[in-house]
Amino acid sequence: MDMTLIETWAEFAVRWLHVVTGIAWIGSSFYFIALDLGLRPPLEPREGVKGEEWQVHGGGFYHIQKYLVAPERMPEDLVWFKWESYATWLSGFALLVLVYYLGADIFLIDPNVLDIPVWAGVLISLGSLAFGWIAYDQICKSKFGDDHAKLMIGLYAILVVIAFFYTHVFSGRAAMLHLGAFTATIMSANVFFIIMPNQRITVADLKAGRTPDPKYGIIAKQRSTHNNYLTLPVLFMMLSNHYPLAFASEWNWLIAALVFLMGVTIRHFFNTMHATKKLLWWTWGLTLLLFLAVMGLSLAPVQNMDWEEDAALTPRAERFAAAAGFEDVADLVINNCSMCHAPEPGVPGAGPVAPKGVRLDTPNWVAAHARDVYLQAGVTHAMPPGAYNYMTAEDRAMIVAWYRAAD
Numbered sequence: 001m002d003m004t005l006i007e008t009w010a011e012f013a014v015r016w017l018h019v020v021t022g023i024a025w026i027g028s029s030f031y032f033i034a035l036d037l038g039l040r041p042p043l044e045p046r047e048g049v050k051g052e053e054w055q056v057h058g059g060g061f062y063h064i065q066k067y068l069v070a071p072e073r074m075p076e077d078l079v080w081f082k083w084e085s086y087a088t089w090l091s092g093f094a095l096l097v098l099v100y101y102l103g104a105d106i107f108l109i110d111p112n113v114l115d116i117p118v119w120a121g122v123l124i125s126l127g128s129l130a131f132g133w134i135a136y137d138q139i140c141k142s143k144f145g146d147d148h149a150k151l152m153i154g155l156y157a158i159l160v161v162i163a164f165f166y167t168h169v170f171s172g173r174a175a176m177l178h179l180g181a182f183t184a185t186i187m188s189a190n191v192f193f194i195i196m197p198n199q200r201i202t203v204a205d206l207k208a209g210r211t212p213d214p215k216y217g218i219i220a221k222q223r224s225t226h227n228n229y230l231t232l233p234v235l236f237m238m239l240s241n242h243y244p245l246a247f248a249s250e251w252n253w254l255i256a257a258l259v260f261l262m263g264v265t266i267r268h269f270f271n272t273m274h275a276t277k278k279l280l281w282w283t284w285g286l287t288l289l290l291f292l293a294v295m296g297l298s299l300a301p302v303q304n305m306d307w308e309e310d311a312a313l314t315p316r317a318e319r320f321a322a323a324a325g326f327e328d329v330a331d332l333v334i335n336n337c338s339m340c341h342a343p344e345p346g347v348p349g350a351g352p353v354a355p356k357g358v359r360l361d362t363p364n365w366v367a368a369h370a371r372d373v374y375l376q377a378g379v380t381h382a383m384p385p386g387a388y389n390y391m392t393a394e395d396r397a398m399i400v401a402w403y404r405a406a407d
Helices: 003-037 083-101 104-108 118-141 148-167 172-207 215-240 252-276 282-298 315-321 326-337 363-368 370-379 393-406
Strands: 049-057 060-067
Touching (some): 003 083, 083 104, 083 172, 104 172, 148 252, 172 215, 172 252, 215 252, 315 363, 326 393, 363 370
16 A cells, blocks of 8 residues: 555645635635625614624615624524634644654755754644743733734734744645644634634623623734735735745745735735725735835745755665666666756746755655655656656656656
């Protein structure tokens, strides 16, 4: 049984689940923020009702009302929005384990950044996620958190510091991913530890005949607003691992800092539109300037990729380099793949650096990326692409035999 293929399909399945649950969570979050900002005074005033909105979708009309605190009586069919958040975080953490913990020597640790053992990298990863939530939560609960503007600026400063930290501990790819996981952990923990418990307190008070304290709703709304502004940067961080120009730049931590600002400018446009119907087009102009700055920083000399040196082989890569048939496979891959997967790709459109950060122009680099070669060019016909594909069935069989001899 080929464990590499099983692991790959497991990763695909978890990634699919993560995307699906993420869409559900982000969709409901964006909807309720837009709904809350778009509420208008009721046409027929009703005690306890803060605002209402009429909506049309799918051929039907909906009349939605929001109460200042809660209705007088708790409805039996109350719908809770929580599993979208929990499932997104759990599937994301499972993906972190599958890709970055089990594949730490490839994706997590880069000796050129910080030469640490795998176990230390995993502990730093876990510890940083826990630290992020504890620090954020304590700041929000402190007197500093009473001033919303100062709080947002303070939290942004923390995210920039964490971005700098990650980029000096992990590989560029892992640093961006961890910054996304760090932020997503705060968002999901907001739901689990603050928003849902506060809502449960309100429900319990209603059932007991007590008047709910509005402070619980105010606190939950603050955390929900934070989640709203953090969503788009998290998506960028999660997608960045496919683009070396984002994660391998010397200024990747500063790129991350600017991306968080873009999240603010974009959400400010939509939040203002929902609340006031005004279209603040200047926010898109500012977003464009920020994005151009990101592009400029990404074109600076890349980090973690010393194109003048060969790959330093890990014990796993050494095993593939010593396996039967490696010399023939290395020649095959170099002849068919190095026109793109090189420091300066020779194929138009391949990019200014090796696609996905994968270099295949020396035997050591082939051994270092053995799993990618096996999956992309051995088991499947994904690579080489289109008109550049000159590999025969025999060539691919040779790659498979070599990989399985060593795995």
